[in-house]
Amino acid sequence: MTELSARRSPATVAECFRLLSAVLRSAVRDRLIGTNPCEGVKVPARRRKDTDGHVLSRADLVARLLPAVPDRYRALVALAGGTGLRWGECTGLRWESLDLTRKTVEVVRVAVEVAGTVTSKPYPKSRAGRRTVPVPDFAVELLTAHREVFPAGPRGEVFTNSSSGPLRRTLFRARVWRPSLVRAGLLGNVSRLGHFKWRAAWLDLDGVEWTAEFTTEREAVAHVAKMAPGGLRFHDLRHSYATELVSRGVPVNDVQGVMGHEKPSTTLNLYTHRSDGRDQRIREAFADDPLTPNDD
Template identity: 65%
Template structure:
C-alpha cells in the first residue's frame, strides 16, 4: 500500500471503520494520547461527487472507538506526511480533495492487492517477459505475457474478478474481536451496530474457537454428580 494510504487501511482493519467514516474523519475527532477516536462525520459519494454529513445513518454510529498501537503509530506518521483537508480531513487525495471510493479502488486498492499477491499472480519468466494470470468471471484462468511488471500488474488489477474488498477489513476486525473473546455487546458498540442481533448474525461464525475456550474453562470445575451408594431408583 502506498505510504499515503497506509493509515487509512490500518484504521479500517484496526478500528473497524466504514469507508465513509474514514473519509469523513477529521483530526479534531482523534485523540492519539488517549488512543481513541470519535466517529460521527461521514463522507457520501454520489455520481462521483463526495459530500459530508455531520452524523452517521444511525444513532449507534456515533461512537468512540479505541485504537490499537499500530494504528496510532501509522496515524502519527500520516499526520507528518499528509496535510489535512479543507475541514481538517485526515485522508485526502493527492490534490488535497476528498477521496472517492471508486477511484481509490481502481488506482490504489486493487493494484496493492496484486503487489501483495492477493489478486492474481505476476511472475518474471524471462529477462523481459512477465507472465500474468488471473480468474475471469466464469472462474477460468487467463494467462498473458507482458514486457514489464508494471503493465502486467495493471492488467491483473483491471481484469481479475473477486479479491479482498476494503469493507472486508471491517469484517476482519469484528471477527478478530469475537475470536479473542471480546463480549458481543462490546463488539456491537465499537462496530456501531444499532441492534446486537446484527453483530450476532454476522459474526457468530467466528465463535468456533471460542466454543472450545468455553469448554476448557469448565475442564477443572469441581461440581460433579456421583450416585450415592445407598441411593436407589432411577
C-alpha cells in the same frame, strides 16, 4: 419494483422502497391520498454472495496488505482494519476527532458520495454510529507518520487524494485497493520471468487460469486487478475486525459498541464468522464430562 430489481441490488431496492413508503405514509397523514400503496408489498431479500464475508487475519493485514498499499493510503487501510470504521467514516474523518496520544478516534461525521460528488454529513447512519473507538498501536504509528508527510484537507480531513480533494470510492477501488491486493498476493499472481518480462495470472469464475505477459510489473498488476473477479473488499476489513474481536473473546455488547450497531443481533448476524479452532475448543469444553451421570 420488479423492474427496479432487474437493474439494482436487493439492498438498493429495499432502500428505495423504504424511502418511497415513508413519503407515501406522510401523504396519507396529510390526507393527500387515501392509502399507502406500498403496504403489503414484499421486497426481494438480500442473498449472500460468495464474495460476502471474506476475513483477513490481523497478521496478514499487518504483514502482507499494509506494505503493499501506497504510502498515501496506508494509514487509511490501517485505520479501517484496526478500528472497523466504515469507508465513509474513514474518509470523512478530521484530525480534530483523532487523539493519537490517547489512541482513540471519535466517529462524529461521515463522507457521503452521490453521483461522484462527495459531501460531509455531520452524523453517522444511526445514533449508535456516533461513538469512540480505540486505535491499535500499528494504526497509531502509521497515522502519526501520515500526519507528518501528507497535509490535511481544507476542513482538516485526515485522508485526501493526491490533489488534496476528497477520496472517491470507485476510483480508490480501481487505482489503489485492488492493485494493492495483487501486490500483497491476495488477488491473482504476478511473477517475474526475466528482464522486462512479467507474468500475470488469475482465475476466472469457473476456476480457469488465465495468463498474460507484460514488460513492467505495474502493467501486470493493473491487468490482474482489472481482470480477476472477486477478491477482498474494503468493507471486509470491518468484517474481519469484528470477527477478530469475537474470536478473541471480546463480549458481544462491547463489539456492538465499537462497531456502531444499534442491536447486538446485527453484530452476530453480519460480522461474525467461524473462527479458527472452533471445533477443537467445543470438544475441549466437554472433554471432562463423564460418560454416565453421577448417582449423587
